[in-house]
Amino acid sequence: MDMRTxxxxxxxxTAADNDMIYGTVYVTSTIKVRGDLNQPDVDMNVKxxxxxxxFFAMPPDDPSVIDQEGIVQFTDFSAPPxxxxxxxxxxxxxxxxxxxxxxxxxxxxxxxxxxxxxxVDPSNGDALKVKGQAxxxxxxxPSGKTSLTGRYQVSDGSYNLTVGPVKKDFxxxxxxxxxxxxxxMEANVNxxxxxxxNTAPIDxxxxxxxxxxxxxxxxxxxxxxxxxxxxxxxxxxLDLPENERGALNGQVYAKxxxxxxxxxxxxxxxFALLAFNRFIADNPFxxxxxxxxxxxxxxxxxxxxxxxxxxxxxxxxxxxxxxNFGLNSSEDYSASGSKxxxxxxxxxxxxxxxxxxxxxxxxxxxxxEGPQQQGQSSTNIAGxxxxxxxxxxxxxxxxxxxxRNQNEGVIEGQIIETGLxxxxxVDYNKFREVFQNFSKKKRFRNEERRKNxxxx
Numbered sequence: 137m138d139m140r141t142x143x144x145x146x147x148x149x150t151a152a153d154n155d156m157i158y159g160t161v162y163v164t165s166t167i168k169v170r171g172d173l174n175q176p177d178v179d180m181n182v183k184x185x186x187x188x189x190x191f192f193a194m195p196p197d198d199p200s201v202i203d204q205e206g207i208v209q210f211t212d213f214s215a216p217p218x219x220x221x222x223x224x225x226x227x228x229x230x231x232x233x234x235x236x237x238x239x240x241x242x243x244x245x246x247x248x249x250x251x252x253x254x255x256v257d258p259s260n261g262d263a264l265k266v267k268g269q270a271x272x273x274x275x276x277x278p279s280g281k282t283s284l285t286g287r288y289q290v291s292d293g294s295y296n297l298t299v300g301p302v303k304k305d306f307x308x309x310x311x312x313x314x315x316x317x318x319x320x321m322e323a324n325v326n327x328x329x330x331x332x333x334n335t336a337p338i339d340x341x342x343x344x345x346x347x348x349x350x351x352x353x354x355x356x357x358x359x360x361x362x363x364x365x366x367x368x369x370x371x372x373x374l375d376l377p378e379n380e381r382g383a384l385n386g387q388v389y390a391k392x393x394x395x396x397x398x399x400x401x402x403x404x405x406x407f408a409l410l411a412f413n414r415f416i417a418d419n420p421f422x423x424x425x426x427x428x429x430x431x432x433x434x435x436x437x438x439x440x441x442x443x444x445x446x447x448x449x450x451x452x453x454x455x456x457x458x459x460n461f462g463l464n465s466s467e468d469y470s471a472s473g474s475k476x477x478x479x480x481x482x483x484x485x486x487x488x489x490x491x492x493x494x495x496x497x498x499x500x501x502x503x504x505e506g507p508q509q510q511g512q513s514s515t516n517i518a519g520x521x522x523x524x525x526x527x528x529x530x531x532x533x534x535x536x537x538x539x540r541n542q543n544e545g546v547i548e549g550q551i552i553e554t555g556l557x558x559x560x561x562v563d564y565n566k567f568r569e570v571f572q573n574f575s576k577k578k579r580f581r582n583e584e585r586r587k588n589x590x591x592x
Contacts, residue, residue: 137168137169138166138167138168138169139165139166139167139169140165140166140167141163141164141165141167142164143162143163143164143185143187144162144163144164144165145160145161145162146161146162146163147159147160147161147190148160148161151191151193155193155258156192156193157191157192157193158191158193159188159189159190159191159253160187160188160189160190161184161188161190162184162185162186162187162188163182163183163184163185164182164183164185165180165181165182165183166180166181167179167180167181168180171239174236175236175237175238175239175278176238176239177238177239177241178238178239178240178241178242179241179242180240180241180242180243181242181243181245182242182243182244182245183244183245183246183247184244184245184246184247184250185247185250186247186248186249186250187250188247188250188251189250189251189253190250190251190252190253191253191254191255192252192253192254192255193254193255193258194254194255194256194257194258194366236278237277237278237279237280238276238278239276239277239278240274240275240276241273241274241275242273242274242275243271243272243273244270244271244272244273244274244286245270245271245272246268246269246270246271246272246288247269248267248268248269248291249267250267251265251266251267252265252266252267252288253265253266254266254365256368257298260298261296261298261303262295262296262297262298263295263296264293264294264295264296264327264361265293265294265295265296266288266290266292266293266308266312266314267290267291267292267293268288268289268290268291268292268293269288269289269291270286270287270288270289271286272284272285272286272288272316273285273286274320282319282320283318283319283320284316284318284319284320285316285317285318286315286316287313287314287315287316288313288314288315288316289313290308290312290313290314290327291310292308293307293308293312294306294307294308294329295308295327295329295359295361297359297410304331304410305331306329306330306331306357306359307329307330307331308327308328308329309328309329309330311328312326312327312328312329313325313326313327314326314327314365321366322364322365322366323364323365324362324363324364324365325361325362325363325364325365325368326361326362327360327361327362328358328359328360328361329358329359329360329361330356330357330358330359331356331357331359331410332354332355332356332357333354333355333357333409333410333413334352334353334354334355334413335352335353335355335409335413335414335415336349336350336351336352336353336414336415337349337353337355337383337384337388337391337415338350339414339415339416339417340388340391340392340395340405340415341384341387341388341391342417346384348384349384349388353376353380353383353388354376354377354380355374355375355376355392355409356374356375356376356377357372357373357374357406357409357410358372358373358374358375359371359372360372360373372402372403372406373396373402374392374395374396374402374405374406374409375392376388376389376392404416457485457486457487458484458485458486458487459483459484459485460482460483460484460485460486460499480501481501482499482500482501483499483500484497484498484499484520485497485498485499492526493525493526493529494523494524494525494526495522495523495524495525495526496521496522496523497520497521497522497523497524498520498521498522499520500520500541520538520539520540520541521538521539522536522537522538522539523536523537523538524536531561532560532561532562533558533559533560533561534558534559534560534561535556535557535558535559536556536557536558536559537554537555537556537557538553538554538555538557539552539553539554540552540553540554541553
C-alpha cells in the first residue's frame with residue numbers, strides 16, 4: 137500500500153485537548169507499507185510544512201504536583217459487576233487485528249518557517265520558540281522502542297524568561313542547535329540567546345565621581361542553555377558590543393569580565409538588569425545612577441504611550457506616505473557631569489514613486505529637551521536619507537544610496553556616513569535555484585502552484 141499527502145493537517149488541537157502535546161501540524165509525505173498484517177514494514181518520507189506551530193509542554197517534576205486520579209472513587213452499584221452480572225469484555229464485541237508490531241523507518245525534513253515551541257515551565261509561562269532546518273531519522277521496532285537522530289539547526293527564535301512579574305524575550309543567536317541521538321525525550325540542546333539593556337554602568341563601577349559612567353551603554357545579557365532539553369543547565373554572561381568595549385578606558389568591560397567569573401555576583405547583576413533595567417551597587421538600596429527614580433520611570437512610560445498614539449494618528453494622515461514617530465526620554469550626564477533630562481523626537485517618512493520602483497525614506501531625530509550632541513542640528517529635517525531604486529520590475533536588482541547621521545557614543549561623537557550600494561535580491565526554495573534563469577524559475581513556480589491548486 138502506498139499513500140501520499142500534500143499539506144495534510146496532521147494535528148489541530150489546543151492545550152485543553154492535551155496539555156502536553158498540542159498545536160497545528162501540516163505535513164507532506166510519501167508512505168510505503170509492505171509485508172503482512174502480522175508485522176508490516178513502514179517506510180516514510182515526511183516534510184513538516186511552514187504553517188506548522190507545534191507545542192510541547194514539559195511535564196512538571198514538582199513532588200507536590202501529583203495525579204489525583206484514584207484518590208476518590210465513585211461506584212455505580214446498579215452496573216456490572218456490582219449488580220451481580222458479568223461485565224462485557226472488549227474481546228466479546230471487537231475482533232482484534234493480528235498486528236503484533238511494525239518496523240518503522242521515517243525521514244523527517246522540517247521547513248525553516250515551521251515553528252516549534254517548548255513550554256519549559258507551564259506555571260509561569262517560560263517557553264522556547266525556535267525556527268530552523270532539520271533532517272531527522274526516526275525508527276521504531278516491533279517491541280515499540282523508538283529512536284530519533286539528527287540535528288535541528290536553529291535560525292530564528294526566542295526564549296521567554298520570567299523574572300518575578302516581568303517577562304523578557306531573549307533572541308536566539310546563530311549557531312544554536314538541538315541534537316537527538318536516540319531517545320526522543322533526551323534531546324541535547326546548545327542554545328545561546330541575547331537580551332540587550334541600555335543602562336548606566338556607574339552602579340557597576342561603584343565610583344560616584346565618574347560622571348561619564350552615568351551615560352547609558354547597550355549591555356548584552358547572554359543566556360546559555362546546555363544539556364538535556366527536559367533538564368537544561370542555564371547560565372548567564374554579560375558583555376558589551378565591540379565598538380563600546382573601550383568606554384571609560386576599558387574599565388566597564390574589565391569589570392564585566394570580573395563579574396562573569398563570580399557566579400553569585402553575576403546572577404545578582406543579571407537579575408537587576410532584567411527586573412530593574414539597571415545594575416545593583418554594593419549597597420542594594422542606593423543607586424548611583426539615579427535612573428530608577430519615580431520621575432524617570434514615569435517619563436519613560438509616558439514616552440512609550442505617546443509613541444503609540446502618534447503612530448496611530450499618523451497611520452492615515454497622508455495617503456501614500458508612511459509616517460512613523462518615536463519619542464525617547466532619558467537622563468543624560470555627558471555634558472557637565474550633572475543630571476539633565478533629555479528628550480528626542482524621531483520622525484521618519486517613506487514614499488514610493490515611479491510605479492513603486494523608487495523608494496525614498498527620510499528621517500531625523502530632534503532634541504526637544506536637554507543637551508544636543510556635537511554636530512546635531514535641530515533644524516535638520518532630513519538627517520537620515522535612504523533612496524532605493526528597483527532596476528528591474530521584479531525588484532531583483534536594486535541600487536541604493538544613503539546618508540546616515542547618528543551618535544556613536546561618547547568617544548566617537550556624531551558621525552555622518554554616506555554610501556552607495558548595489559543589491560541582488562533572490563527568492564529561492566532550493567540553493568540551485570539561485571543560479572537558474574529567473575524566467576525559467578518563475579515558470580517552474582507557476583507550474584508547481586497550478587499542480588497544488590489542482591490537487592487541492
